[in-house]
Amino acid sequence: MHALKLPHLSLAEHLADLAVDALLDEADLSPKPALVDRRGNGAHSDLHLGLMHASALSLWPAFKEMAEVAIELGEVGLPLREALGRLGREGEQAMLATTGGVNTHRGAIWALGLLVAAAALAPESSTASALALRAAKLALLNDRYAPQPFSHGAQVAQRYGARGAREEAQLGFPSVLQRGLPQLKKSRLQQHGEQNARLDALLAIMTGLADTCVLYRAGPEGLLAMQQGAQAVLEAGGSASLDGRRQLNELDQQLLALNASPGGAADLLAACLFIDRIDGAS
Numbered sequence: 525m526h527a528l529k530l531p532h533l534s535l536a537e538h539l540a541d542l543a544v545d546a547l548l549d550e551a552d553l554s555p556k557p558a559l560v561d562r563r564g565n566g567a568h569s570d571l572h573l574g575l576m577h578a579s580a581l582s583l584w585p586a587f588k589e590m591a592e593v594a595i596e597l598g599e600v601g602l603p604l605r606e607a608l609g610r611l612g613r614e615g616e617q618a619m620l621a622t623t624g625g626v627n628t629h630r631g632a633i634w635a636l637g638l639l640v641a642a643a644a645l646a647p648e649s650s651t652a653s654a655l656a657l658r659a660a661k662l663a664l665l666n667d668r669y670a671p672q673p674f675s676h677g678a679q680v681a682q683r684y685g686a687r688g689a690r691e692e693a694q695l696g697f698p699s700v701l702q703r704g705l706p707q708l709k710k711s712r713l714q715q716h717g718e719q720n721a722r723l724d725a726l727l728a729i730m731t732g733l734a735d736t737c738v739l740y741r742a743g744p745e746g747l748l749a750m751q752q753g754a755q756a757v758l759e760a761g762g763s764a765s766l767d768g769r770r771q772l773n774e775l776d777q778q779l780l781a782l783n784a785s786p787g788g789a790a791d792l793l794a795a796c797l798f799i800d801r802i803d804g805a806s
C-alpha cells in the first residue's frame with residue numbers, strides 16, 4: 525500500500541488530502557448535469573464553484589481527525605461510530621461557517637467520513653470491496669447522539685420511502701462499487717480522457733440511484749428523468765462521443781428545467797474517486 529505511506533505525512537493527513545482532493549475533483553468536473561461546475565451553478569442559486577472549493581478545504585481537519593480516531597480506536601464498534609458522528613457534525617459546522625450557512629457537502633461528509641475511517645482502520649486491506657464493507661459496518665451502527673432533524677432526506681423518506689445516503693452507505697455503496705467504479709475503469713480503457721471517464725462514472729451512478737436531492741426538489745418524475753437520461757448518454761457512447769455529448773446536454777437542460785440537482789450522485793462520485801485512488805495504489 526505504498527500510496528498510503530508518505531514519509532512527510534501521517535496516514536491521517538494523507539487520507540484527509542485524498543478526501544479533499546476527491547471533493548475538489550468532483551466540483552471541477554464539467555459539464556455535470558444541473559450541478560455546480562466550471563461552467564456555472566447548475567440548479568443551485570445559492571452555490572458556486574468558489575464556495576464548493578472553500579467548503580472542501582474547510583473539511584480537511586474533520587477528515588484528518590476521523591482517520592486519527594479510527595487509528596486510535598482500531599476497530600469497528602460503537603465508540604468509533606459515535607466519535608465519527610461527533611466529528612461529522614463538527615465538520616458540518618465548519619462547512620456552514622465557511623459557506624455562510626449553505627449546505628455544500630453534507631452527504632459528502634457522511635460518505636467520505638466513513639470511507640476515510642475505513643481506510644485508516646486497516647491500510648493494508650484497502651481494496652474497494654474491503655473499504656466499502658468496513659464503511660458499511662460503521663454505517664449500520666446507531667449513533668445514540670445523532671439528532672433527528674427534519675432534513676430533506678427525512679421528508680423524502682416519509683413521502684416516498686427512499687432512505688438515501690444512510691442506506692447507500694449501509695449497503696456498502698452499491699452505486700459506487702457496482703456502477704461508478706466499473707464504468708470509470710471501462711471508459712479509461714477506451715482512452716477518451718480522464719474527465720470523460722469521470723463524467724461517465726457520474727452518469728453510471730445516476731442510472732440507478734434514489735437521489736434524495738432530486739426526489740426532494742423534483743419528485744419521482746425528476747428521478748426518472750435523471751436515471752433514464754443518464755442511461756441514454758451512456759447508450760449513445762458516453763460523454764466522449766458526439767452523440768453522447770448531445771444527450772448529456774439534453775439531460776442538463778431537462779434537469780435544470782425540473783430544478784433537479786443530482787447532489788447525491790455528485791457526493792458518490794467523490795466517494796468513487798477516493799476509493800479509486802486508494803484501491804489503485806494497493
Ligand SMILES: CC(C)(COP(=O)(O)OP(=O)(O)OC[C@H]1O[C@@H](n2cnc3c(N)ncnc32)[C@H](O)[C@@H]1O)[C@@H](O)C(=O)NCCC(=O)NCCS
Binds near residue numbers: 675687692792
Ligand atoms: C446520513 C446523513 C447524510 C443525513 O442524511 P439525511 O438523508 O437525513 O439528510 P439530508 O437530506 O440533509 O442530506 C442527504 C445528503 O446525502 C446525499 N444523498 C442524497 N441521496 C443519496 C443517495 N441515494 N446516496 C448517497 N448520498 C445521497 C445528498 O447529496 C445530501 O447531501 C448525514 O448527514 C448524517 O446523519 N450526519 C450525522 C453526522 C454523522 O453521523 N456523521 C458521520 C460521519 S462519518
Ligand SMILES: Nc1ncnc2c1ncn2[C@@H]1O[C@H](COP(=O)(O)OP(=O)(O)OP(=O)(O)O)[C@@H](O)[C@H]1O
Binds near residue numbers: 571576
Ligand atoms: N458539484 C455539486 N453541485 C451541487 N451539489 C453538490 C455538488 N457536489 C455535491 N453536491 C451535494 O448536493 C447537496 C445539495 O443538495 P440540495 O440542493 O438538495 O441541498 P439542500 O441545501 O439540502 O437543499 P436546497 O438547496 O433545496 O435547500 C449538497 O449537500 C452536496 O452534498
